[in-house]
Amino acid sequence: MTNILKYQCGFGNHFSSEDPRCPDSLPKDQNSPQRCPYGLYAEQLSGSAFTCPRNSNQRSWLYRILPSAKHEPFQPYAGGSGIISSWDEIDPNPNQMRWKPFKIPDGNVDFVDGMQTICGGGDIRSRHGIAVYVYVCTVRMNDKAIYSSDGDFLIVPQQGTLKVTTEFGIMEVSPGEICVIQQGMRFNVDVSEPSRGYILEVFGVHFQLPDLGPIGANGLANPRDFLTPVAYFEDRKCQYTIVSKYQGKLFAAKQQHSPFDVVAWHGNYAPYKYNLDNFMAVNAVSYDHPDPSIFTVLTAQTTRPGIALADFVVFPPRWSVHERTFRPPYYHRNCMSEFMGIIKGKYEAKAESSPGSATLHSMMTPHGPDTACFETASTAELAPEYIGKGSLAFMFESSLSMALTKWGNESCGCVDKDYYKCWQDLKSHFKCPDAEKCHSCHELGHSTNVSTNYASRLFRKTE
Numbered sequence: 001m002t003n004i005l006k007y008q009c010g011f012g013n014h015f016s017s018e019d020p021r022c023p024d025s026l027p028k029d030q031n032s033p034q035r036c037p038y039g040l041y042a043e044q045l046s047g048s049a050f051t052c053p054r055n056s057n058q059r060s061w062l063y064r065i066l067p068s069a070k071h072e073p074f075q076p077y078a079g080g081s082g083i084i085s086s087w088d089e090i091d092p093n094p095n096q097m098r099w100k101p102f103k104i105p106d107g108n109v110d111f112v113d114g115m116q117t118i119c120g121g122g123d124i125r126s127r128h129g130i131a132v133y134v135y136v137c138t139v140r141m142n143d144k145a146i147y148s149s150d151g152d153f154l155i156v157p158q159q160g161t162l163k164v165t166t167e168f169g170i171m172e173v174s175p176g177e178i179c180v181i182q183q184g185m186r187f188n189v190d191v192s193e194p195s196r197g198y199i200l201e202v203f204g205v206h207f208q209l210p211d212l213g214p215i216g217a218n219g220l221a222n223p224r225d226f227l228t229p230v231a232y233f234e235d236r237k238c239q240y241t242i243v244s245k246y247q248g249k250l251f252a253a254k255q256q257h258s259p260f261d262v263v264a265w266h267g268n269y270a271p272y273k274y275n276l277d278n279f280m281a282v283n284a285v286s287y288d289h290p291d292p293s294i295f296t297v298l299t300a301q302t303t304r305p306g307i308a309l310a311d312f313v314v315f316p317p318r319w320s321v322h323e324r325t326f327r328p329p330y331y332h333r334n335c336m337s338e339f340m341g342i343i344k345g346k347y348e349a350k351a352e353s354s355p356g357s358a359t360l361h362s363m364m365t366p367h368g369p370d371t372a373c374f375e376t377a378s379t380a381e382l383a384p385e386y387i388g389k390g391s392l393a394f395m396f397e398s399s400l401s402m403a404l405t406k407w408g409n410e411s412c413g414c415v416d417k418d419y420y421k422c423w424q425d426l427k428s429h430f431k432c433p434d435a436e437k438c439h440s441c442h443e444l445g446h447s448t449n450v451s452t453n454y455a456s457r458l459f460r461k462t463e
């Protein structure tokens with residue numbers, strides 16, 4: 001794979017880029033000249049309504065050899081049967097879910113055909129929803145490109161570097177990095193080894209950096225660490241297949257030229273990647289376990305203040321120094337849905353967790369540390385400790401109530417039916433303050449030497 005890729009840095013910048021083979025290919029002082037330099041076609045890609053306020057208005061101008069409109073009619077796409085758009089394939093399942101590492105097939109499967117929807121919620125047509133996918137792939141997408149008419153893809157590779165060719169240029173995205181490819185952008189994925197990862201698609205909004213509030217002007221994911229590719233074109237006549245994910249189904253159209261023929265572009269609607277090693281974690285340096293929102297890398301907001309359609313959160317290696325605190329994640333019931341995956345190593349709250357696996361804790365489904373984690377952390381000496389070395393877990397947290405697909409619920413073949421057992425050995429450590437008089441303590445055989453009047457009133461034996 002090429003390692004001489006260049007990037008432009010910054011989040012949400014207004015970028016300009018020309019393929020160096022065609023200097024001055026960007027029109028100088030207008031977007032739509034009567035005739036573009038080098039005989040290119042001008043095409044606008046709008047990522048927001050024309051009339052969006054300036055701070056949320058996103059669009060780019062692409063100067064290309066042929067306009068995207070030149071293709072034959074779309075027909076239903078024969079592959080990609082793992083893409084699901086309906087959230088009522090099966091009855092709702094509120095259980096704690098864990099998937100063992102998703103299997104990578106031995107045969108040939110490309111990125112598009114290796115995508116499987118695991119869960120999702122909301123609605124594509126009303127432009128408010130999300131879908132969570134797992135991808136596995138072993139071969140490159142030959143002369144095929146995909147774009148989503150529905151939403152933005154946030155891709156989290158777990159195994160295998162992806163060479164992602166887009167209309168805006170080429171990005172290499174390795175495990176530990178993520179990339180975002182927004183609605184409408186055509187891309188092709190090439191791999192050099194069996195590869196696997198996770199995808200979050202958001203419908204109707206774009207990802208943004210979270211506000212920093214009292215943290216100040218710096219921290220978490222810093223804007224300068226986001227990298228956007230530079231213009232790169234190929235002028236190739238070939239049988240190219242353009243796959244459109246449209247209203248949750250895949251369609252394919254043929255065209256006789258490569259879609260990666262953009263010689264120059266400018267604008268603020270462009271794909272980007274980010275290395276999660278650059279995340280500047282903040283955390284408690286005194287006591288208590290803060291909420292995981294402190295680890296938000298990117299957020300896709302709803303119109304309700306502070307309520308995310310989906311947040312992308314990482315659990316990076318870091319120092320843990322909290323005093324008099326149960327340091328791992330607390331036991332928890334959440335009005336949000338939490339899908340988690342593991343890029344490498346283990347997750348701090350679970351002894352049994354491995355790269356390529358996942359969990360889903362649906363709305364109000366109780367969860368938290370497993371028995372081993374609780375027993376260790378509640379008795380550990382609280383010295384400063386570096387946690388998560390060599391590990392990287394992440395969470396897609398959504399305000400939507402998510403549905404599992406049939407594949408996610410069962411047919412993927414890696415649902416861990418024993419997951420619930422990780423909490424079954426948690427035992428009561430309750431020390432009853434008045435075990436002598438307490439009826440239930442007699443039955444349970446509890447004992448204690450603590451006694452108060454208050455407790456006596458509460459636990460009086462009733463005969």
Ligand SMILES: O=C(O)Cc1cc(O)ccc1O
Binds near residue numbers: 329367395
């Ligand atoms: O493991 C989880 O469930 C995610 C999570 C992490 C954390 O640090 C606090 C709350 C929470 O839900």
Ligand SMILES: [Fe+2]
Binds near residue numbers: 332334338361367
């Ligand atoms: Fe949680």
